Amino acid sequence: MTERATINVRGNGAGTSHAERVFRVQQAFAELGRDMVRLSELAEVTGLDDSTVGRILQSGIYSGTFVRHDRGIYGLGLGAADLGFQALAHATDDTASHSALVELREATDAGLVFLYMKAPFRALGRQCIDMAVGDSDLVELGMTPRDVLSVTRSLRTGASGRTILAYLSEPVQEAVIAGPAPDEAGPGAYRDNDELRASLQQVRDDGYALGYQECMAGWNSVAAPIMWDDSVMGAVLLLKPMDTMPHAPADYIDAAKTAAARLSRLGGGSWPSS
Template sequence: MASNENSNKTGTRLVDRFIRVQRAFLTLGGEVHGTGELANEAGLDDSTTSRILQSGVKGSLFERVGYGKYRLGAGTARLGMQALAHAPAKDERTHKILEELRAATGGGLVFQYMLAPFAGAQRQCIDMAVGDSDLVELGMTTRDVLSITRSLRTGASGRAILAHLPQAIQDAVLAEPIPAEAGPGAYRDNDELLASLTGIRNRGYALGYEECMPLWNSCAAPIVWGEAIMGSALLLRPSTIMPKVPDTVIEATKSAASRISAKLSHLSEPTATMFGP
């Protein structure tokens, strides 16, 4: 019995160390890292980290790219794509949350955006609550809203997602051209855009003033699955009705995103927002 218990403890420690090395790659960002910096970030000694990396190379979870240099491997990518392919996205309960957000804020248009995992770093609308609004009269076609993935650098819903993605993906998005259909309020200076992402992470929401379309203002909050950013909840209202986004709208949007996050993670709905002010 004691032998089995010791074996189980040893196995648990090995799994824990392997996970710590994987997380070190995420925390450090970038592409390639040396054994020493991974060990330091994981809180392990160099020899233990080296053994874990070498073992991971055999399973394609890590890839060796030079003496003592490693990056995440194709096996990790396959696991990630498999997870995204089966990630929860929406159901009747999440749609009801969108409808409740629309009612709580006096109308407007409410959308649920999610990352489009097989189209690069972009977002796609998967659900909406728009009441009797005619999207065509508002300058939006159903195909535009539902079928076309859009840049994460433009719009409150895009920036709410972009703010929580790794630095390497942020850099790739910032290198993209500004979409031709972007509104006059879109961030055209990358330094200002980066500063806005810091503010979003600190506050837990993004505000957009005529970013995606002229004469429409917006508020968005991130939707997460566990610790992973998955999308955002967006409220749009005409700038004539909502020239500035009031605190009541911000809190309602954050609460809706938090409730959707809880639903996706099969948790009880929170009594407060997941992201502090």
């Protein structure tokens, strides 16, 4: 049986407080990347004994944090999704985080800048929580509010999606890769799974992703990950028309990485070195 490292929590990987133990159980679901997980698996990943995990799961059922599917088999409930998303959306200072987006826009000749965070449920999507687009009319640019503000595309599509996906666990990556590219994806979307896997390794090696007409025809992009400790929380996305940015210049890439590093620090984490 392959050995699995136990989850560490920020500040004290061997923390013994009840809150830390609950957090470790929630994180274990994300690491395992499945809807239904056995209690024994959660105990193995968290490093907690079965009885402790059982008590946490049982108490969480009443709050909707966890769901019992069968004897000894559990999943995350919508309560966990709500709590997790609220934490992601409000953990950074709003003014400081937005100013990082504005500065990226200014450094890239009025590019469109978006802040995406992991979707709150099962880590299989992303959601835009802030943007710096100036006076641009997104509808006239071919972007509907649903495209921008909702989780409408798989993480396998787009520079921001692949950036987040690159730092998720292998089971989650394979679950995303198993799904098809969305019908509305642009002509540059990865449709070959082996090429997609290779792109994820490239993102980890470089610390950023380049997208060429992935989400929409006529638009290219640069994205960099937001990291809190060793966990990816989201990505900063720079989007520009392909006729003005056929290839991302080095200073645009550096500006995106700088914005991502700043947002990572605001969340109490650190940015990966490339």
